[in-house]
Amino acid sequence: MSAPRPFDRIGGWLRRNVLASPVHRFGLASLLLLIALAVAPTKDFFNQWRHYQRQYKKFISTRPDSATLQHHFTGGIQQIWLPDLAVVDRCTTCHVAVDEKSLQDAGSVPEPFRTHPPVAHNVKDWGCVVCHRGQGPATEVAEAHETTRAWEEPILPARYLESSCGQCHRAPLTGTPHLNLGRNLLGRYGCVHCHTIKLPDGSAVQPTDHPPALSHIADKTTREWIYAWLKDPQAYAVSATMPNYKLTDEDARDISAFLIANSAPVAGDSVPASGTGSKAQKTPDPSAGASLYGESFCASCHAVQNAAGNVVGGDVGPELTRIGSKLKAEWLQAWLRNPRVYDPETPMPHYRFTDPQVSLLTAYLGNKTDSDLLANVHLDAATPEQIAHGKRLTTEYGCASCHEINGIRKPDNFAPELTRIGSKPLVQIAFLPGMTHSTPDYIAAKIRQPRAFGPGLKMPQYGLAPSQIDALTTALLALTDRAHDLPMVWTVPAKAPSSYQPAGKAGKLISDLACFSCHAINGRGGDMAPDLSWEGSAVQRQWLQAFLKNPGTLRPALIRRMPQFNLSESDINELTDYMMTAYQTPAFDRDSMPSTGYPPAQVEQGKQLFYSKYACQACHIIDTKVDKGYVGPTLTEVGSRLNSAWIYHWLKNPQALQPGTIEPNRNMSDEDARALTAFLMTQKGSGKREAKK
Amino acid sequence: MTRRWRTFLLVSLALASAGCTRKAGPAATPQPTAFGAALVESSGGKQMGAIGTVLAQPVVIQVNDEQGSAVAGALVKFSGPAGVIFDPAVGLSDSSGQFSTNVALGSVAGRYQVTARTSTKAQKSFELKIEEIALGYQEQVGFQLNNKYCSRCHDPESTPEQVSNYDNLEVKPHPFTEGDTLNKMTADDLTAIVSHGGPALNKSALMPAYGYTLSKTEIDALISYIRLISDPPYHAPEAVSTKR
Numbered sequence: 017m018s019a020p021r022p023f024d025r026i027g028g029w030l031r032r033n034v035l036a037s038p039v040h041r042f043g044l045a046s047l048l049l050l051i052a053l054a055v056a057p058t059k060d061f062f063n064q065w066r067h068y069q070r071q072y073k074k075f076i077s078t079r080p081d082s083a084t085l086q087h088h089f090t091g092g093i094q095q096i097w098l099p100d101l102a103v104v105d106r107c108t109t110c111h112v113a114v115d116e117k118s119l120q121d122a123g124s125v126p127e128p129f130r131t132h133p134p135v136a137h138n139v140k141d142w143g144c145v146v147c148h149r150g151q152g153p154a155t156e157v158a159e160a161h162e163t164t165r166a167w168e169e170p171i172l173p174a175r176y177l178e179s180s181c182g183q184c185h186r187a188p189l190t191g192t193p194h195l196n197l198g199r200n201l202l203g204r205y206g207c208v209h210c211h212t213i214k215l216p217d218g219s220a221v222q223p224t225d226h227p228p229a230l231s232h233i234a235d236k237t238t239r240e241w242i243y244a245w246l247k248d249p250q251a252y253a254v255s256a257t258m259p260n261y262k263l264t265d266e267d268a269r270d271i272s273a274f275l276i277a278n279s280a281p282v283a284g285d286s287v288p289a290s291g292t293g294s295k296a297q298k299t300p301d302p303s304a305g306a307s308l309y310g311e312s313f314c315a316s317c318h319a320v321q322n323a324a325g326n327v328v329g330g331d332v333g334p335e336l337t338r339i340g341s342k343l344k345a346e347w348l349q350a351w352l353r354n355p356r357v358y359d360p361e362t363p364m365p366h367y368r369f370t371d372p373q374v375s376l377l378t379a380y381l382g383n384k385t386d387s388d389l390l391a392n393v394h395l396d397a398a399t400p401e402q403i404a405h406g407k408r409l410t411t412e413y414g415c416a417s418c419h420e421i422n423g424i425r426k427p428d429n430f431a432p433e434l435t436r437i438g439s440k441p442l443v444q445i446a447f448l449p450g451m452t453h454s455t456p457d458y459i460a461a462k463i464r465q466p467r468a469f470g471p472g473l474k475m476p477q478y479g480l481a482p483s484q485i486d487a488l489t490t491a492l493l494a495l496t497d498r499a500h501d502l503p504m505v506w507t508v509p510a511k512a513p514s515s516y517q518p519a520g521k522a523g524k525l526i527s528d529l530a531c532f533s534c535h536a537i538n539g540r541g542g543d544m545a546p547d548l549s550w551e552g553s554a555v556q557r558q559w560l561q562a563f564l565k566n567p568g569t570l571r572p573a574l575i576r577r578m579p580q581f582n583l584s585e586s587d588i589n590e591l592t593d594y595m596m597t598a599y600q601t602p603a604f605d606r607d608s609m610p611s612t613g614y615p616p617a618q619v620e621q622g623k624q625l626f627y628s629k630y631a632c633q634a635c636h637i638i639d640t641k642v643d644k645g646y647v648g649p650t651l652t653e654v655g656s657r658l659n660s661a662w663i664y665h666w667l668k669n670p671q672a673l674q675p676g677t678i679e680p681n682r683n684m685s686d687e688d689a690r691a692l693t694a695f696l697m698t699q700k701g702s703g704k705r706e707a708k709k
Numbered sequence: 710m711t712r713r714w715r716t717f718l719l720v721s722l723a724l725a726s727a728g729c730t731r732k733a734g735p736a737a738t739p740q741p742t743a744f745g746a747a748l749v750e751s752s753g754g755k756q757m758g759a760i761g762t763v764l765a766q767p768v769v770i771q772v773n774d775e776q777g778s779a780v781a782g783a784l785v786k787f788s789g790p791a792g793v794i795f796d797p798a799v800g801l802s803d804s805s806g807q808f809s810t811n812v813a814l815g816s817v818a819g820r821y822q823v824t825a826r827t828s829t830k831a832q833k834s835f836e837l838k839i840e841e842i843a844l845g846y847q848e849q850v851g852f853q854l855n856n857k858y859c860s861r862c863h864d865p866e867s868t869p870e871q872v873s874n875y876d877n878l879e880v881k882p883h884p885f886t887e888g889d890t891l892n893k894m895t896a897d898d899l900t901a902i903v904s905h906g907g908p909a910l911n912k913s914a915l916m917p918a919y920g921y922t923l924s925k926t927e928i929d930a931l932i933s934y935i936r937l938i939s940d941p942p943y944h945a946p947e948a949v950s951t952k953r
Contacts, residue, residue: 121945122817133818134847134933136926174761174792174816191850194759482763482796482811573872631914634862634878644877647861671922678858681921 065093065155068110072129081118088116093155096143100503105143105152107160115140136191147180148172163453168442172493175486176456179438182494184502186215186510198491200224201484205257209418210431216500222513225257226363229420234279235358236347240393242272245342250479252342252389253335255319255327259476262467267409273398274406278422282358305380308373316544316576317363317533320384330576332363332533332542340385348378356528365530368582413474431475438496460489514539522594525587534578537599544576547674552599553606554673557592559657564588570649601673609660614694622695625688635679638699648679653701664693739801742782744830745772748837751807757842757938759849761792761816769809770825770837772802779806789823792816802827818845820942842938851934854927855885858919880913888939896932903928 035041060066069091076085089112096105111128113119115138119131132139135147145152150171154160161171172180178195188196202208203224213221233242244251246268249258263271309315314336319329321337329335343351350357352374355364369377398406407424414430415421437459445458448468461468463485466475480488516538518526526532532541535548551560565588567578583591600606626632635647654663662673667689670679684692753768772783785808787795792815802808814821825837844852855863860873863882867873875882883890891899898910904920907913923931936943 122819133845134929136846175759175763175813177761178759190853191846193849193853194762481765482767483758483765486763573874575869628914631917634915634917635874645874646872646877647874678861680858680917680919682918683921 063155064157065109068128069112072112075126075129079118085113085116085118088113096141098143098146100506101146101498102501103143103146103152105145106155107144107150107152108140109155110157111144114144146183147177149180163442170454173456176490176493179490179493182491183496183499184506185508187508188510194487194490195494197484198487198489201480201488202491205259205478205480206418207434207488210414212429212433212435213495214433214435216502216504216507217509223418225418226361227258227418229359230275230279230415231420231422232279232282232358234276235281236344237342238344239272239276239395239398240390241342242275243268243393243395244389246271252338252386254321254325254337254479255331255335259478261413261476269395270398270402270406271409271415272395272406273402274404274410275421277398277403278407280422301376302380302383305376305383308376309380311580312367312377313577313579316579330544332544336381336384338384338386338389340382341389343381345378345382348381349374352377363530363533365533365579365581366528367579368584370582434492434495436495436497436500438493438499456489456493459492460485463488511539516540518594518598520594522590522598525591529581545578548595548599550599550601550673552596553601553604554659554662555657556611556659557596560595561588561592564591571646572650573646603672604661604665606659606661609664609693611655611660611697614697618691618694619698620695622691622693625692626695629688630682630684630692651696651699653699655697655699656701658696660693660697663696664689667692738799739784741784741801743780743802745780745783745802745806745827746775746829746835747773747777748785748825748827748835749773750837750839753809753812754839755841757844757852758814760814760818760843760845763796763811763813764841767809767811768823768825768839768841769807770839771806772808772827773806781806783827786826787812787823788826790815790821793821793823795823812841814841814843818843818848818937820937844934844937847930847933848937850927850930851932851937854923854931855934858923859885859931862915878915880915882916885935886938886940888941888943891935892939892941892943899932899935900925900928903931 034044073086073089076082076089079085092109093106094108094112096108097103098105108114111132113129114132116131119125119129120133122130125131143152144150148171149169151160151164151167151169154167158164159167163170178192181189181192182195182199185192188199199221202213202221206223206225206227208221208223209227215221241252245258246261246263247265248260249256250260315329317330317332319327319331319335319337321327321335327335327337347358351364352367352369354366355362356366410416410421411424411427414427416424416426417430420426438455440455442453442455445453445455446469447453447458448461451457451461462475463478463480466477467473517523517540518537526537531537531548534542534545536543537548539549541547555563563578564581564583567580569577571577626638632638633643633645635645637643637645637650638652640650640652666673666679667682667684668686669681670677671681749771751769751771753764753766756764756766756768758764768787770785772780772785774780779802781802781804783802783806785800785802787798787810789795789812794813796811796813798810800808800810808825812823819842821841821843823839823841825839826834828834860871862874862878863885864873865875865884867875875884885891894902901909902912902916903923904918906918907916909918919928936945
């Protein structure tokens with residue numbers, strides 16, 4: 017080390033000049049102290065937020081309403097504190113004008129001064145981080161928005177914003193279609209079979225798919241089909257929700273061997289009725305089969321891929337494009353005769369088809385084949401080793417999480433729980449090389465291509481569209497610590513799932529016909545068809561009987577309609593009696609208004625109101641020759657269909673009787689509503705239905 | 710001491726530059742094997758999606774030659790305003806001449822014009838502009854309400870899934886894109902018509918009153934949606950005055 021000569025020189029000079037006397041020394045010390053004291057105020061002066069507030073003042077001075085804006089402006093650090101939500105939010109320190117009405121235009125107002133676009137909550141009260149996340153207490157740009165060493169919650173990308181609504185709102189919202197879709201997909205794709213998602217109230221998210229039991233699969237299909245399905249479910253049905261496990265040929269061979277060997281025949285599976293069935297099958301009339309398929313409204317629940325590649329039809333049941341390549345004819349016949357024998361829980365109604373009808377449909381569906389599907393599948397007889405290996409694989413892949421399989425228990429917590437996935441600390445996540453370190457990116461990447469995170473991972477490949485992946489990610493990001501630990505008063509709960517089950521013989525019929533697959537009653541059931549909770553108050557007894565016997569067309573524009581179930585007279589009476597008694601609204605007495613005998617003047621007044629003041633013909637049809645309203649139900653025979661008191665109360669406030677109906681509330685006077693009721697009750701139709709009966 | 714400082718400086722400089730160069734490696738652009746002379750839109754234009762989200766359908770364009778037949782292997786580049794993300798942004802047209810990209814719109818509500826480009830052998834560039842619409846929260850609510858209540862009459866397009874009554878109506882309702890008419894109406898006019906029905910502005914009674922069904926917030930949301938999708942675009946009167 018060389019001698020530090022420059023230092024010696026400076027030291028000497030200092031000693032000689034500056035530090036020569038005590039006065040000098042004191043002066044120097046004071047100066048140093050002053051400089052030290054000035055550091056903090058200087059740093060503060062050059063703070064980023066002060067910079068933005070100065071810029072803002074400069075900016076508003078150029079605006080036409082600068083005086084108002086100046087008046088609204090308060091300098092200094094601004095803070096919104098929501099102790100119950102554990103939110104400290106200083107964002108409005110820089111985003112000074114979040115609630116100024118005049119600074120909305122993206123073209124002329126630069127960030128961070130732009131007004132927040134209108135949302136359901138007042139931004140000034142709620143702050144920013146509740147929705148946008150990020151670091152609320154920070155007062156520097158990077159610390160507030162980005163991941164830093166100390167704070168790791170960055171701003172949420174706009175594409176997942178709706179997830180923040182989902183932290184408090186558990187019920188679907190009009191403004192959050194992505195979140196709603198994502199939550200729907202969590203159930204529909206059966207994610208929650210393997211991943212538990214607990215809700216703060218202790219319940220868990222339930223799957224809404226209906227994976228078939230595999231305990232009797234040999235009755236239903238062949239080993240070759242199982243093999244092809246396992247290799248690529250979407251090759252059989254593009255809309256299938258079963259994921260692709262990327263199985264090797266050997267693994268698919270062994271699993272199919274195991275499933276067939278493990279299958280036990282269903283106990284009560286009846287053999288086809290003698291003669292008639294097989295005879296009709298020999299000469300199937302494809303057009304008759306097609307029209308029966310149409311008349312039975314199979315397409316309300318089942319889809320078929322058309323020539324253009326579009327999947328057309330409902331998504332309650334499986335897609336039927338290549339159904340003939342899958343099902344054994346005997347099984348399909350037994351299924352069509354009564355699906356509840358094979359699967360007591362199926363959403364498929366028991367149609368009560370006649371034997372010729374069963375044969376017709378079996379032949380029609382049997383023709384829906386795809387010769388390519390099984391062309392290259394050649395399987396030799398399975399060896400015991402293959403079957404044993406197949407069983408091991410079935411356990412390892414957790415097949416029993418979704419499907420009931422003889423001798424394999426449903427595994428508990430097969431996959432990681434996702435209850436708080438939205439707040440998963442970054443340190444706990446194994447990112448891929450080159451990936452942005454953020455929770456949303458991780459979740460989306462994992463759904464997009466699970467096996468990219470390791471070839472040994474069991475999570476299969478789902479055929480989801482990019483927008484569906486975003487929706488699922490949005491739903492998962494709503495599952496945060498904040499969402500889970502929120503005081504209950506802050507949450508907007510979802511409607512509690514209803515386990516309503518009607519009693520007695522009618523209850524059995526309602527289950528047998530799977531009414532809940534389309535109709536909701538007392539909070540349980542689907543939304544494809546009208547809610548029947550108050551059907552007994554709404555309709556007339558004779559109409560309901562006739563409708564159950566032969567469901568007519570109420571809404572000609574609808575493609576999904578009520579099928580005919582070939583119900584017996586006694587079944588119809590049983591159902592009608594039950595519905596007329598049990599499904600009554602407490603809102604009014606159904607006998608409180610006469611059904612006939614309205615004075616002609618009142619009827620005429622009602623007609624005037626119908627056609628001129630309220631212009632009901634925009635959406636409804638009274639006279640089929642003139643009216644063209646195809647939005648609401650046809651009213652040509654409404655006087656024989658609906659109860660008069662129901663019509664009156666419906667006109668007064670439709671939403672009170674059926675929340676969410678699109679018929680507008682017209683704030684009708686009692687007199688107008690009574691006159692319209694009188695007019696509508698005279699619409700008895702042509703009486704065709706009675707004639708048919 | 711000085712040597713140590715110098716080595717430290719050198720090492721840190723080297724490290725810093727290494728850090729910079731590692732970031733600067735862009736994904737290799739594929740080499741075109743053919744060149745087109747025109748671009749046409751196949752599908753995916755005029756979609757609506759929430760701000761920041763991926764549009765439900767990919768944007769698909771086709772590269773054609775002078776004769777109008779498809780060109781495979783032509784280089785296509787997509788670009789758009791700030792915040793728009795393409796997946797992928799660059800690529801070659803497939804065997805049927807098509808190139809498909811998933812588009813995520815920016816985080817500000819409004820119209821987004823995205824541009825597809827391809828060039829001829831002589832480096833002459835062809836452009837195709839496609840417009841997409843990003844819905845903010847308010848417009849999104851309006852869009853949902855439109856689908857539920859309004860589109861059954863105001864949307865001339867009829868599908869089997871949702872049949873439109875437009876063609877059946879004696880007095881035709883205005884489609885909400887009809888900017889020539891609707892842009893002239895003030896927000897108060899529109900609110901009056903939605904709340905009190907057509908007769909409020911001496912228009913057809915076939916338009917019923919929704920004022921007892923929809924809240925003021927919902928009607929505002931509906932109007933913000935109508936303003937956003939209007940063609941030609943709607944310009945708020947305030948914005949015009951401040952520009953002056």
